[in-house]
Amino acid sequence: MALFLKRMIFYKTLSNWYSDNKRDLPWRRTVDPYKIWLSEIILQQTQVKQGLPYYMAFLDKFPTVSHLAEADESEVLKLWQGLGYYSRARNLHASAKYIAFELGGKFPDNYNSLLKLKGVGDYTASAIASICFNEVTAVVDGNVYRVLARYFNIDTPINSSKGAKEFKLLAQELIDKKDPANFNQAIMEFGATQCKPQNPDCTSCPFQSGCLAFNKGIVGELPVKIKAAKAKRKYFNFLVVISNNGQTVLEKREGKGIWENLYQFPLIESKTDLAYEDLNIQVEAHPVLKHKSFELSLYNKDCIIHKLSHQHLHTRFWIAKLDDVIDNGVSISKINDYAVPVLIGNFIETFNF
DNA sequence: AACTCGGGGGG
DNA sequence: CCCCCAGAGTT
Numbered sequence: 253m254a255l256f257l258k259r260m261i262f263y264k265t266l267s268n269w270y271s272d273n274k275r276d277l278p279w280r281r282t283v284d285p286y287k288i289w290l291s292e293i294i295l296q297q298t299q300v301k302q303g304l305p306y307y308m309a310f311l312d313k314f315p316t317v318s319h320l321a322e323a324d325e326s327e328v329l330k331l332w333q334g335l336g337y338y339s340r341a342r343n344l345h346a347s348a349k350y351i352a353f354e355l356g357g358k359f360p361d362n363y364n365s366l367l368k369l370k371g372v373g374d375y376t377a378s379a380i381a382s383i384c385f386n387e388v389t390a391v392v393d394g395n396v397y398r399v400l401a402r403y404f405n406i407d408t409p410i411n412s413s414k415g416a417k418e419f420k421l422l423a424q425e426l427i428d429k430k431d432p433a434n435f436n437q438a439i440m441e442f443g444a445t446q447c448k449p450q451n452p453d454c455t456s457c458p459f460q461s462g463c464l465a466f467n468k469g470i471v472g473e474l475p476v477k478i479k480a481a482k483a484k485r486k487y488f489n490f491l492v493v494i495s496n497n498g499q500t501v502l503e504k505r506e507g508k509g510i511w512e513n514l515y516q517f518p519l520i521e522s523k524t525d526l527a528y529e530d531l532n533i534q535v536e537a538h539p540v541l542k543h544k545s546f547e548l549s550l551y552n553k554d555c556i557i558h559k560l561s562h563q564h565l566h567t568r569f570w571i572a573k574l575d576d577v578i579d580n581g582v583s584i585s586k587i588n589d590y591a592v593p594v595l596i597g598n599f600i601e602t603f604n605f
Numbered sequence: 606a607a608c609t610c611g612g613g614g615g616g
Numbered sequence: 617c618c619c620c621c622a623g624a625g626t627t
Contacts, residue, residue: 334613
């Protein structure tokens, strides 16, 4: 009985707040599972402001799951360029093909079926199932962790398996069974715009009297998170070849690491900062320059430091102007057709080919 | 359980 | 420098 009442009050307060404060976002004007799915994948670890233009561009180019399924992966990656976490794009495309060609175009319509899609985990399956199909499955994203940790004063680390279970269970107890779609979206919106990570607006918060963290003065200490390892330094030396017939060399990144299936200039990678002389020798001896006559120059004397969550890339670009043609080159005039990492894209934009 | 996977923005 | 973001997959 106490739980029932608590739940009632929580949702009443939340839904009132939401109806007064919700942003008008394009994916709130539809329950088309394809569009909701697309929005959820784009918004994984990505703020609305950053993801919004990509959502519009994807729907413009791929209005339905069939359009997406029939595209080449290279097209999908090109449209995803700049958004990061490129496995999302590869998995999105793979799942579109699965839906279009193996499920006959019928979009999975429940949590368990949705979970079978590549790139769809507990959060995304819950979001689509609740928003599109009114299934009572609570979402637990970064916003929900924060709101619940503060309101209920829970200090279990949110990025531990214990925390994941605990918060999922709590959210599932709190969710409004009559309107799971509205509950899920409301609690996330509340976390995103009011119960923010920094400087939450507690003075105007409708949950203030019931919020355990506020009443103990520990809002800033919650949620608790296990610290991530510090970023590692790596040293990237790219070889920008320019042939005498307007071509350069781009290589597709293979394998499991960062930027899988994106393109880059030939790369010499090292864990330590090699001495200039050693580097120069390596660049000159690189396979793509073998048996060629060229003039080598270092584009940036000071390293460009490209910062990612888990590694800092200290980068130099070497320009090799060839008095020759090259094998397997790509026209510099078509360089913008290739999906490249931001680090490469910035160079291409700045460098005057 | 720990690690990997991007890039942008805020303090 | 630190933090976070409508997380998921791999080891």
